Amino acid sequence: MGIIDNGPGNTNNITDSYNVYDGFIGIEIRGSSSGGFPQKQYSG
Numbered sequence: 001m002g003i004i005d006n007g008p009g010n011t012n013n014i015t016d017s018y019n020v021y022d023g024f025i026g027i028e029i030r031g032s033s034s035g036g037f038p039q040k041q042y043s044g
Contacts, residue, residue: 001025 002018 001024002022003020004012004016004018005020006012006016
């Protein structure tokens with residue numbers, strides 16, 4: 001995942017370089033029984 005922050009009043013464009021964060025993220029499914037249900041709770 002990459003985060004772009006060009007500051008207040010400035011537009012962030014998809015072609016801009018990631019200047020805040022550029023790395024991996026993790027998403028975990030919480031709950032052993034509720035993990036099989038259609039709507040899942042996520043924890044980062």
